[in-house]
Amino acid sequence: MLSVALALSxxxxxxxxxxxxxxxTLGKEAVSLEIDKALASGDTLAGRYYRGGSLDExxxxxxxxxxxxxxxxxxxxxxxxxxxxxxxxxxxxxxxxAAHGGGSDRLAAGAIERDAYGATRLAGLKLRITRLVVxxxxxxxxxxxxPGARGLQGLRFLGDxxxxxxxxxxxxxHFTDKLEEALxxxxxxxxxxxxxxxxxxxxxxxxxxxxxxxxxISNHNEGACGGAHGGVGNSVRTWNLVxxxxxxxxxxxxxxxxxxxxxGELDPEAGPAAEPRATVxxxxxxxxxxxxxxxxxxxxxxxxxxxxxxxxxxxxxxxVKFDGAHMWAQAEGLGVAPETRGDADRLCAVAFTIPYDLLxxxxxxxxxxxxxxxxxxxxxxxxxxx
Numbered sequence: 025m026l027s028v029a030l031a032l033s034x035x036x037x038x039x040x041x042x043x044x045x046x047x048x049t050l051g052k053e054a055v056s057l058e059i060d061k062a063l064a065s066g067d068t069l070a071g072r073y074y075r076g077g078s079l080d081e082x083x084x085x086x087x088x089x090x091x092x093x094x095x096x097x098x099x100x101x102x103x104x105x106x107x108x109x110x111x112x113x114x115x116x117x118x119x120x121x122a123a124h125g126g127g128s129d130r131l132a133a134g135a136i137e138r139d140a141y142g143a144t145r146l147a148g149l150k151l152r153i154t155r156l157v158v159x160x161x162x163x164x165x166x167x168x169x170x171p172g173a174r175g176l177q178g179l180r181f182l183g184d185x186x187x188x189x190x191x192x193x194x195x196x197x198h199f200t201d202k203l204e205e206a207l208x209x210x211x212x213x214x215x216x217x218x219x220x221x222x223x224x225x226x227x228x229x230x231x232x233x234x235x236x237x238x239x240x241i242s243n244h245n246e247g248a249c250g251g252a253h254g255g256v257g258n259s260v261r262t263w264n265l266v267x268x269x270x271x272x273x274x275x276x277x278x279x280x281x282x283x284x285x286x287x288g289e290l291d292p293e294a295g296p297a298a299e300p301r302a303t304v305x306x307x308x309x310x311x312x313x314x315x316x317x318x319x320x321x322x323x324x325x326x327x328x329x330x331x332x333x334x335x336x337x338x339x340x341x342x343x344v345k346f347d348g349a350h351m352w353a354q355a356e357g358l359g360v361a362p363e364t365r366g367d368a369d370r371l372c373a374v375a376f377t378i379p380y381d382l383l384x385x386x387x388x389x390x391x392x393x394x395x396x397x398x399x400x401x402x403x404x405x406x407x408x409x410x
Contacts, residue, residue: 045137094106175226
């Protein structure tokens with residue numbers, strides 16, 4: 025819903041009066057204000073604003089019989105004042121009168137870019153650290169939230185280097201985007217159904233593995249913000265600290281790996297299928313040779329049976345794709361998330377992990393190097409928070 029609203033216009037407009045996004049002052053305090061049809065149903069306008077760096081939104085609805093006036097209330101439904109607006113030369117002006125004789129303040133604001141509505145509060149966002157995890161020499165990270173943002177959790181890594189700095193920038197942008205979505209969703213629910221609405225957004229990121237060059241990060245998100253169905257999503261992405269980019273783990277596999285797996289053939293470097301012995305990859309002191317079934321046939325059987333029950337029950341609602349958008353890397357193997365036609369089919373999409381010992385003959389040299397890095401990585405859950 026937020027992305028749709030942001031795409032409606034690149035810049036605020038002043039017709040009808042007040043429609044758009046504005047920043048200025050209300051009395052002596054900074055204020056950011058949005059009035060838009062996307063906040064209400066049909067052609068009705070509604071608005072919201074916040075003061076200073078607050079996460080608390082005040083909602084504006086048209087005041088019956090007064091075309092220039094807006095009824096202001098908090099998200100509990102309590103009237104907090106009346107705001108009267110006028111427009112001239114691309115500027116917004118007005119007077120806010122507080123409820124119950126609380127005095128009045130003048131409003132003066134100018135139009136700003138639509139996606140800059142939350143910039144003031146995001147610039148002064150105060151993070152509350154909820155967990156600190158320290159690994160060995162690899163580094164440490166913090167899990168955090170912000171007061172008033174129930175259900176949201178972000179990550180910030182500690183340490184030097186451009187790879188860590190670039191990752192933190194990505195993670196903070198993800199968190200602030202989800203925070204703005206959650207605040208928008210709350211306002212939308214209030215305008216649609218009042219204070220007893222059930223709109224919500226949750227988003228939580230966690231560290232799955234932390235290697236020398238790679239970090240695997242999981243994300244769980246869910247919410248309901250209008251529409252017939254809520255949404256639930258789970259994903260894992262792998263960040264490369266060296267290249268400073270998200271890793272496309274499907275490129276760790278040989279181009280024809282699926283064909284080789286289906287025929288039971290092994291990568292020549294791993295030895296012929298008739299010699300069913302292979303090295304279990306791990307830390308040097310853990311490496312040992314042990315007999316295994318021919319890996320090609322074992323991998324093929326694994327792929328055939330993983331999620332079969334759900335796929336057979338759901339039919340063509342589920343598609344398994346082995347590409348960068350549907351795969352990720354973690355300490356145990358490469359994960360795969362099946363694709364579904366829509367939210368209604370999401371229970372059909374059961375993710376599975378292909379163990380590295382089955383994939384090893386079909387990994388590229390770089391893929392083996394990356395896999396070994398993650399296999400050796402300490403498990404974050406084994407480290408107690410400080």
